[in-house]
Amino acid sequence: MTDGVARNEDVLIAGAGPTGLTLAVELARRGAGVRIVDAAPVPHQESRGKGLQPRTLEVLEDVGITERALAAGTTRLPFRKYFDGAHVNDTDPFADARPTPDAPYERGLLIGQWQVEKLLRERLAEFGVDVESGTEVTGFEQDEDGVTAFLADGGRIRAGYLVGCDGGRSRVRKAMGVRFDGTTDETQSMVVGDVEAEGISRDVWHQWFASDGAGVMLCPMPGTNSFQFQSGPELGADGEPLPPSLESFQRIFDRYAGVPGVTLTDPTWLSVWRVNVRMADRLRVGRVLLAGDAAHIHPIAGGLGMNTGIQDAYNLGWKLALATAGLADPGLLDTYEQERLPVAAWALGISTELYARVREAVREPGTGVEAAAPPPMGTGYRWSSLAEPTATRDPATVGDPDVLRPGDRAPDAPCLDASGDPVRLFQVYADPRFTLLGFGAEVAGAVGKLGAEYEGLVQAFAIDGGDLRDHEGHAHRAYGVSDPALVLVRPDNHVALLTRDPDEVTEYLSRIVLITPKE
The missing domain is CATH 3.50.50.60 (FAD/NAD(P)-binding domain)
Incomplete structure (x- = not known):
């Protein structure tokens, strides 16, 4: 206490x-x-x-x-589907996915x-x-x-x-x-839990379905001996769902999987999930x-x-x-x-x-x-008051998903640091401060000045100006930069500002933080 x-x-x-x-x-x-x-x-x-x-x-x-x-x-676990006891297919929806310079995690x-x-x-x-x-x-x-x-x-x-x-x-x-x-829909529920199952391959996510619309899934959990069990609940004589138990899990498995000699054991978690929205x-x-x-x-x-x-x-x-x-x-x-x-x-x-x-x-x-499989999450906050459009982008492109804008997720890119060693922008962004990127020698001086004025709040890097080198051009392409530009990235790695004007960086920061720039 x-x-x-x-x-x-x-x-x-x-x-x-x-x-x-x-x-x-x-x-x-x-x-x-x-x-x-x-x-x-x-x-x-x-x-x-x-x-x-x-x-x-x-x-x-x-x-x-x-x-x-x-x-x-x-990151690699194929889906193995069975229907009414017969094997249908093995699929990997991300089999052709590959990492890209701006998105290192493809799955x-x-x-x-x-x-x-x-x-x-x-x-x-x-x-x-x-x-x-x-x-x-x-x-x-x-x-x-x-x-x-x-x-x-x-x-x-x-x-x-x-x-x-x-x-x-x-x-x-x-x-x-x-x-x-x-709403909470009491008529739709699932039983879920962690069990062990000898004699079942751990190389795939098993999905047994039946023509009555029911079934059972066993997903091997990495680093453990367990599978996550998912199914509709077993119903009692009164038609009501029975509480989850190892015994009911076994009966459900035997009915829909039809794999002889497999015994579910060692339950460490038994639960009921209901549809809540x-x-x-x-x-x-x-x-x-x-x-x-x-x-x-x-x-x-x-x-x-x-x-x-x-x-x-x-x-x-x-x-x-x-x-x-x-x-x-x-x-x-x-x-x-x-x-x-x-x-x-x-x-x-x-x-x-x-x-x-x-x-x-x-x-x-x-x-x-x-x-x-769901669409990707976390692509940005274009609607936010922290993502006001700036003069570096044509207003006609505001709704274009392929044109980077304030509020968007900041892309990754491979670069070289001042010593010539490889470094990714995501590694640079791991610093808890705002990050200011200056593309082009014309803005390198402004980058250094803003970094000094907002020391402790902003880390500043001149791209191809001594701090970072975009040796393969990936950063320029990812940020849509051809002319000299300043890119301010939020501490949660979303684009705050795209501009050519150093005063816009100062004005943006002044609306967010209560810091007087150093002289």
Whole structure:
């Protein structure tokens, strides 16, 4: 129990899932004081959400764990489909995908959610921050100076800001008085769990479907002996779903897989999933914010949940760090809701559509779950007030997806550093500051001057001017640059500004941060 009011941290995070942990790392690496608590007494060991999309891998590279995640998971797992017991096909929807200079991750990563959380905890510990387990936030009070969070054990924690990352049943959200609009369909449910199964290949994701529209899937989880089991529930004599159990999983498997001699064993997770499509009407009330499942929940098709939450945290982290340091204009935090609520709405819509496609696909022998692969996430925020058009782009191209604009995801590109060693722009962007790229010798002086004026907030590089060399032209092509240009990249690796005028960079930064440039 926490006696009285504990030390005042910059930010208190309720919930140590992928969203909360990503946010904690983002704050800690930017120097903010962060405290993260979780209601569970120990970390779970459940596969749950099991896929990271390419954009999320880019985010987690910036966070510092993608290399470790790639070592723990797999990017190549074909789908093997059976229909009424007969093998139909093996497919890999990303077989022809290749990395490109501007997009290094051509496919997603299969990895258990518990493994992602473990890597994020380890990364957070590198900054001297540990999760306080068995500590649940049940409510709060806030004033002009901060938030006092109330704990289940009677203790209290004082912080400048509180972020609820405490899941679909979020107590923080309920205490905020925020609506959670949407529906829960009790008639559509799945059973899911982690089991072992000897005698089944671990080289493919098995999908057994039947002409009655039902079936079972076994997905081997990398780095474990387990498979994630997914199926419709077994029904009792009264027609109602039976609770998940190893015995019911075995009966479902025997009915639809028809593989003799295979026994499911060692269940470490048994759960029921119901179709929920809900979204908070707001992400911020004063000094309290929401992220991840606490803000939006949706069907599991497409694996968008963990990805959306991680990208919520990535968007919020740099803004909250500037706010806690007293360096941000108060309106900066409003852009979190402005940018992420539309993304949440998109995720709800697309995952609902994909779930319907999955249900239809299982009835067709020639298709499978791969037919429901989602479109890419995290391509940008063109609608944001942080992405105002500039004079370097023809207004007629505003809606053109092939023309880079403010708000878009900043592309990667291979370059050479000042010593001639290879370096990617994503490696350069891993610095927690804004990044200013100056293309052309004509703007090299302005780049150096702006970097010096905003030292601590902006890192500045003259492309082909001594700092970085675009030796193969990939950076010029990715950013659509032929004439001299300045490109300002946000700390979350989205394009803030494309211009030729150094004064526009100064004006842009002055609208966001409360810093007087050095003379």
